[in-house]
Amino acid sequence: MSTINVREKLLEVAGPVFSEKGFEKATVREICQKADVNVASVNYYFGDKEQLYLEVICLAKPMGVSRAPLPEWNEHTPPEQKLEDWVITLVRRMLGTGELSWSNHLIMREVLRPTRACDHLVQELFRPFVNIADKILLEILGDEVPDYRRMQCIFSIAAQCQFYRVSGSLVTLMLGEEEQKTHYNTEQIIEHILQFSLSAIKNLKHEYLSSEMESSSSLNQI
Amino acid sequence: MSTINVREKLLEVAGPVFSEKGFEKATVREICQKADVNVASVNYYFGDKEQLYLEVICLAKPMGVSRAPLPEWNEHTPPEQKLEDWVITLVRRMLGTGELSWSNHLIMREVLRPTRACDHLVQELFRPFVNIADKILLEILGDEVPDYRRMQCIFSIAAQCQFYRVSGSLVTLMLGEEEQKTHYNTEQIIEHILQFSLSAIKNLKHEYLSSEMESSSSLNQI
DNA sequence: AATTGTATTAAACACGTGTTTAAATTCAAA
DNA sequence: TTTGAATTTAAACACGTGTTTAATACAATT
Missing domain, CATH: 1.10.10.60 (Homeodomain-like)
Structure with missing residues (x-):
């Protein structure tokens, strides 16, 4: 046969x-x-079953990347554009449906309940991808903002993307399917995450800028 | 015995x-x-086993609430203070450890993989709690901002809280335990989520304010 | 043509699961 | 003391799981 x-x-x-x-x-x-x-x-x-699983994970990694690659940038691409591309790519990888989407779903499972395969994914997939975002944020924020603050922002962005993947069924229960289809398709989710996060990041920059000139620092300064 | x-x-x-x-x-x-x-x-x-589970869920709901209750407010409490209390309460419920923390952990499980018990939780626990945040955001944003925008913001806040619960092990793998213990204890997470989200929300308000006077609307206006 | 080693197959194994059974026990009311 | 229902018990049941086994098929090699 x-x-x-x-x-x-x-x-x-x-x-x-x-x-x-x-x-x-x-x-x-x-x-x-x-x-x-x-x-x-x-x-x-x-x-055994686990070895099969591990090999499948290793196949899923390049598949997931190739399914939703980052666009090409040149030295004139503004960092805001890069960040938008990065977020769009992340959302596409997390929420994408269709042909090869099983690979990203599988990788998401590893994030939620890590097995031995997760170390590999962190080193080969997550860290490089996060590093890209870190460089973009460094461009936007400058080096007055401490490193860990950039990482917190990246986590906040990733968190919002992950939310709609992980808690999609909860969102449906909370909103009703009508409202969800009206205001929560992938493009609108991307737009909200981008606007929400970018304004937070810009504000963070202003906070550190103003704390260089004067000595104020707090939330109540918009 | x-x-x-x-x-x-x-x-x-x-x-x-x-x-x-x-x-x-x-x-x-x-x-x-x-x-x-x-x-x-x-x-x-x-x-059977499932009936036991359902009864346990029903017991977990009031336990989780009483373990981390919202503080009392009066008519003079500013909405920013309320939002801070709300976020702190949410983080405490999600990330809390200790005596009764099993109840909130169990409820988190229902969010990630809903069973029949989840409908009950949504109606009796999540929706009332989200409604509180919605009223707070209405105070802050005013009614020029459409309803679904407020809900998107609430989801973004909840997403960040959920991230550190759900992907805690990933955060550890990404940062190393050193960095995590330095900059990612519960209080620092709360502070970041608050600052990040509040600046995004305030910016959202400004966007709708300025679009009333002139007709500009976009992200690049900080 | 005989042999060797790989590939495939159906069957069984070993184990853990939720659940059921039927007998033993308890214990309060008659 | 007797009765009878409620409870507790040890054992077994029925099923699904990953894994192993021993027999067979088949192609390549000698």
């Missing part, structure tokens, strides 16, 4: 299953059934 | 177990063992 490699067929089929059910609730039997191979194949080719 | 009601003992013990392991991974055997009762007791007193 099997025209091609059973091993590849398993890797191909396991991704969406792990993504939808998670590692624990996904069953070897379901994966093998969908791959049209025998139940023992997973253990024969991968040793 | 059992000095008191077996039923109550089960309810008391099941809370922390469900909170730590989640509904699926928590086992009836562990609960009964910790309660010092026979394995069959859960089915005898509650019918």
Whole structure:
């Protein structure tokens, strides 16, 4: 029967299953059934279920990136434009639906309940991506703003993106499906996150600018 | 042995177990063992595991609220103060540790993977709490800002709080434990979320104020 | 053609789960 | 003391899980 490699067929089929059910609730039997191979194949080719999972994660990483890549920038691209691109990319990766979206869903699962694979993702995927945002914020904020403040801002942006992925069902319960479809499609979410975050960041810059000239510092200065 | 009601003992013990392991991974055997009762007791007193879970959720709701209540306000309390109290309360409920923290952890689980119990929580807990924030934002923003904009801001605040609960282990992996303990204790997280969000909200107000007088509207107006 | 090693298969294994059963026990009311 | 319902108990049940096994098929090699 099997025209091609059973091993590849398993890797191909396991991704969406792990993504939808998670590692624990996904069953070897379901994966093998969908791959049209025998139940023992997973253990024969991968040793055990977890090894298969780890290899799937490693495949998911480049897939997720290529599905929603960052645009090209040149030296004249303003940092606000870069930040917008970065946020759009992050939202697309987190909320995206369609063809290869299982890869990003799977990566999201790792964030929420890290397994051994998460270290790898942090080093190879998250940290580089965060570093890009950090450089952008450095351009916007200047180096008077301390490092940890930039990271807090990046976390705040990522948090908002993650919220709509993780708590999507809660949002539906809170708003009703009508309101949600009216004001909470992906583009509107991106626009809000961008405006909300960018104004907060700009204000942070002003806070440190003014604290250089005079010595005021607080929230009540808009 | 059992000095008191077996039923109550089960309810008391099941809370922390469900909170730590989640509904699926928590086992009836562990609960009964910790309660010092026979394995069959859960089915005898509650019918099945899920009924026990639902009753535990109902107990968790008032516990979580009483553990971190909102302070009293009077008619002279400024809305910025109220918002600060609201955020502090939300962070305390989400990130709190200690005695009764299992109840809020359990409620967080419902948000991330809603069961039938979530409808109840939304109606009795989340919506009233969000409505409070909505009124505060109405005070700050005025009614020129459309309703859905206020809700987006509330989601952005809640998102930041949720992030540090849900992705705490990711934050640790990204920062290293040193940096995390230096700049990411609960008080500093609260301060950042407050400053970040309040400046974004104030800016939103200014945007709508200026769009009443002139017709400009955009992000680049700080 | 015989042999060797890889690949595939159906079956069974070992274990943990929620649940049920039926007997034993308790304990208060008659 | 007897009765009978409520409770507690140990054991087993039914099912799903990942994994292993031993037999078989098949192609490549000698």
